[in-house]
Every structure is written in structure tokens, then in C-alpha cells.
Amino acid sequence: MRANIGLDWFFIGYCLMSLTIALICDAEAVLHDPATYGKVEPLVNWPPQAVVLALHEWCRRFDPLLGARPLWFLVCFYMEMTLQVPYYIAATYAFLHGCEWIRVPTLVYASMSLTTMAIVLVEQFFGEFATPAPLVILGSYLPFAIAPVFFLYRARGTSMFAAKTKQA
Template sequence: MTTPVPVNLALSRRRIDVFFAVVFAAFTVTSVISDLLPTIGVNFSHPSGNFFVQSNYWYAHDADPLFMNPPDWMRIVTGLSAFVYMPFYPVLVYALLTGKNWIQLPAVIYATMIVSLTGIVVFGVEFFGEPAFRTHNPAKFLSFNLPYVLVPLLLLIRMRKPLPFARKF
């Protein structure tokens, strides 16, 4: 007797995966724009004519003083985003759109790291850490950064089933 092979649901019946694919495609772009620059040491502590530098200046000046002059540990966090998470995003988008169940474990590892590093460490410093790094505008900081923790947390919940894209028998 053979065990039936589960059939994945069509993408049209997995709207949540379309949502995740769109968001993680956007995260690919934001990782390049916002996380690569502090990692490689680009100074954006003052206005600039360069669009990418100016975007980071605007964000850091208005919402995130920790990001304006990142300590070494923060550059490690942004480096993970720029060089580990960012290449993972297109793989994740592909797997979500095509229903590849092998993405489950990498997605869980990724989401756990994001929630731990960003959700706990970075948010902790921003709200409870050294006064120089505390955000002066918590609402703006959260509006920019909460999606980067909540969406991976939702992905973690989405990937809880053994075969996340399969229909039930």
C-alpha cells in the first residue's frame, strides 16, 4: 500500500502566499537600499544628493537615531539583512509562488532570526537602551519597522504545517 502524495493547492487558492510574495519582493529592494549602506560604512548622517543616501538620512533623522550612526553590532544586523536575508528573499518568493514545501525549514529559520534580532535586540535598544539611541518618535519608528517583524512572524505561523502548500486529505 502506498501513501498518497499530497497535492498542493493552486496559487489562486493561496492568496496569503501571494501577499507574502509581494511583501518579500519589496523587502528585497529595501534590504539593498537601507541595509547595505550602513553595512559597508556609507555615511548618511547629513543630507545628500544621492537618492539612496538621502533615503537613509531621511529615515534615520526622522525615526531611527540608532540607524544614523550605527554601532558595530548594528552593522552586523544590517549586514545579515544585506548579505543573508536579501538573497533569501527571491528564493522565498519563488517557493511561495510555486508551492515548494522545501522552503518551510529555511523560512522558519529566517523568521526566527528576524523576530529575535530585530524584534528583541533592535527594538529593545530603540525603546529601552542608551538614551542616545532611543527613538524620539516611537510612532514613526514603529510604522517603518513593525512590518519587518510582523510579516516574518506571520510567515512563521504560515509555515507551521508539515506541508504548508498541500491540500488536506
């Protein structure tokens, strides 16, 4: 681990939080169909039943989009599991150790996340599956729309970890 890690702890923490959420909540969206849950045996018993039931209650009360899981939204979850989960793991390592190779993947990740979140938030507020609780949804989704802006800012320029020097 490098000595001058500073604000990179934000990126490390965000990646670890997002990884945890992806492996629990997003995995549930990929592995379970809310319409058949409890009626057929799931292929995989992950996440634990209490988490699945809590997520289904969340969908019922606040997030009809997550409950409906239209095809385009499922594609977002598959992209999360296949592209973003590996990024979170690699980025955690890279931010800890100051690895410059993470710059381009960070630009791709942040751009992809911003695009996806713009579409999801418009659907959440104005679409077919609009939420009955906009402030709850805003509070829960907004961090995933704002953090990628910080990732883009961090990855600007030619180096993410080299010491920045002021020019006279």
C-alpha cells in the first residue's frame, strides 16, 4: 500500500460498498424472479431468504422498477455483474497501490455508470414504473449517480497517482 493515499479512501470505500451491494442486491435481481419466488426452487440460494424478502418488500413499497425488472433493466444488472463487479475489485487494488493502469477502466466505468443512472432515474420518476416515493428513491440512487462524476474527475489528465505539481 502506498503512503500518500489521502482522498483515495473515498474511492476504495465506494468500490467496496458497491461491490457488496452488487453481490447481494444486484445478484438477487439476476438470480430470482419476484413473480415465482417461493413457488419454485431457486437455482441458487443466494442471497439469503431474509434479504430476498426484504428486497421484494422494498420493491413493493418504494421501487416498482426493481420489482418489474423490464428486460432493459435486467441487462443493466448483467452488465453490473460482468463488468462493474470486476472493476470494483480491480479498482480497490489499484487505488490502494497507486496503479496507473486503472485510469482507462475508471473512465469507462464512470461513463457507463452515469449513462445507466440517467436512464434509471428518468424511469424512476417519469416512466411506466415510476416510484410512489420519489424522495426515498432519490436518496438511495443519487449516490450512484454522483460518485461516478468524482471518478471521472480523478481519472482526468494523463496520470491518476503521480504527484501533481504547480507550474509557475
